Amino acid sequence: MPKEVEMKLTCVDDANPIFVRDRKLIQKTPFLNRAAYSQDKKWTTKSTKFAAPIRIPYTKAAIEFVLEYSLKYSDPRVGDVNTKLIEYEAAYEKSLDDLVEIMNCTSFLECPTFNHSLGFVVARKLDKKNQDEVVEFFGGDVEVEVVATDESNNESNEDKDAKFKRYLSFL
Secondary structure (H helix, E strand, O other), X not given: OOOOEEEEEEOOOOOOOEEEOOHHHHHHOXXXXXXXXXXXXXXXXXXXXXXXXXXXXXXXXXXXXXXXXXXXXXXXXXXXXXXXXXXXXXXXXXXXXXXXXXXXXXXXXOOHHHHHHXXXXXXXXXHOOOHHHHHHHXXXXXXXXXXXXXXXXXXXXHHHHHHHHHHHHHO
């Protein structure tokens, strides 16, 4: 009979804790695994109910999404793009702002493969946006730099190539 485990997680926006009772999920989530070992070195071999709650500085929705999907999503670098869009359907339904928070939570919990999966979804969503929307999402301004050509510069391409090769030889 498998040993029972219970870990209590608290979040920033809800007083009700999240209970994690999946031993594999705790083991495969580096942050939770370290937290478990810090409370009980033998937690993997016996029934354990961790006394101290673990504080996760993200919203309950973000934490629950990570806990539900982090072990289900496979690496986006393996497989077909269309298959990944189907596999990542729950993430694709999230807004970009929600995905950013979930990715931050995923980074905090140290789930890099899941973070890559979410990054894939964000990239697909941004691919459908125009330049201004992408810039707005990243919180920046677009500065277009116009490079004027100096017609008085009669340096040949061969001279430029020679200068460039000399420059590289110093590196």
